[in-house]
Amino acid sequence: MTEASSCPPSAESSSIRGEPEAVGLRCAEVWGGNAATWSELVLPGLTGFVASRPHHGQAAGGDVHCVSSCGTGRITRLVLADVSGHGEQVAETGRRLRRTMQRYLNHIEPHRLAARMNRDMDEVAGDTGRFATAIVLTHFAPEQRMTVCNAGHPPPLVYRVGDRRWRPLSVPDEQTGRAAAEAGRGGDASGDPVIANLPLGVLENVGYRGQEIRLHPGDAVLVYTDCLIEAMNAQREMLGVEGLVDAANGLEEDPGSAVPASVIGGLIDAVLRGGHAFDDDLTAVLLRCDGPSPGATPARRAAGVLRALTAPLRRRPPPWPELSARNLIDPLCFWRKPAEPKVD
Template sequence: MPQQSSDSSVSHQRMQCMEVWGGNRQVDRYLATPGLEAWIYSQPHEQAPGGGDVYYISSCASGRITRILLADVSGHGVDASKLAVGLRELMRRNINIIQQKRFVAEMNQQFAELASNHQFATAVVCSFFSPTRRLTLCNAGHPEPLCLQQQDGQWTSISQPSEARELSDFPLGVIDEASYTQTVLTLSDGDLVLLFSDAFVESVDANGDILGADGLLSIIRGLESDQPDRFIPALNDAIRAENPSNLSDDDATVLLIRATGKRTSVKNNLLAPFRLLRPARDRTELST
């Protein structure tokens, strides 16, 4: 069984097959899918009902494909909410499709169609296929995620492939013809992946200097990681200890993923063809 958080303030949920969960509201949640468990924390700027950070997690008809999206949409209000709805519909429409580059390219095209006033978004998309334990990651101009693989024992950045083309991996809505590269990781039990919004890399240290990717990585490497349910609170506390204003001047979202090795049940595999006959269940909550 996946380890669940001991913090009673964190809501718990085991995702159902053919379901999309997420939104842009304040949240502190634990989720489990076959092969993965996740902890998500999001706090919109100035305690607003909703922010520009958008997070979604989907589980396919059998539960074998888990897709995770974290996006930082420029602007707020109605325009940002409209784009968040568009991203949600893409998650629902592609819930059973494992090919990720197509999904991200379609996101970019739809963003260009829906965006107004030169809006754009950075985003990171992960697709996990539980039978092979493969996590495929695409990054559209977002802060680089981090990974801790048990065999290495140290947090490292998940960088884009060195062969990335000149017009690749741009934020969504910047270049219509942009392409997107992907990085593939094979996760063992206990491996961790950390996604976060730019509020974390744009935090400052005690001298007022921006932490940046290296400063954030240094802080994260100093945290205990053997109890993942306590990792995000410890990270937030460590960032705020650097400077009390940190994580309060922008939307702040962080998502921790842990590989568990749990497989899809025989029952879910048998029911998958019947679930394909209905649309994906919408468990999202969006606010303007």
């Protein structure tokens, strides 16, 4: 794994803007970690940016991010997790969670990835009793489709270039109640329904569901940890999701065309200018749609599929995203119009 650590001076001042490090992922490479970073990502059909700053300038924290692009160069996956608390003990839990994320990132469907991380969280947390929220984004570049799987994490913000507004992506009502049939879990051994989409490590038997949205060129998705919305002002009032949306919509930078680093830096500065202060690890990730991408050349696609098919022979788990019907025969899928995201 390649670590990028070109870090801004501090998230506590408007000088957070720095010279970003450009990160281009190699075939099936997993990039990320829980250390400070200020990095631009070059991804199939997306321009991305990751800003992360552990609490009080520590070397590492409990915010963990991992990004990967499949061998066919068409599927990108990002996972952002937030371990409860902060400090060195939380940083160690974050390092263990990072290894779990790396192990499964390319080898499992989104909702099963969340379920596997949830099952492993007891081992990851040890006797600390800590839990983590997480969000999994899977982007299929040729169709500009993104699947969002949320494990108790703050809602992503979606920017639509058509109306030039940020809005929170709401979770469908059926995902906040009981049972996650889509996750392949109709109930536990007793026949009782399974709670859906809870944070990692809260309950053992949890199902997770994905929500599919379609992106257009210039649209953007922002995922972040709760430090942003829990920022306090002098009256001990939290910013909240609505406050973050207001700050985002008040930016001079146009997310559809501006350099992503300036959008994230501008948002953090706007929160600080509003009199709010951060008291936790802080991470924000912006992904902007650049339009449909054909991905890799036919030769590289064939090689990627071959590696996926022969993975068991090399005693490695098969990368299911590459073997999905959508990736193998995607031209047959273009007729299907996806549902637009529900935003408040």
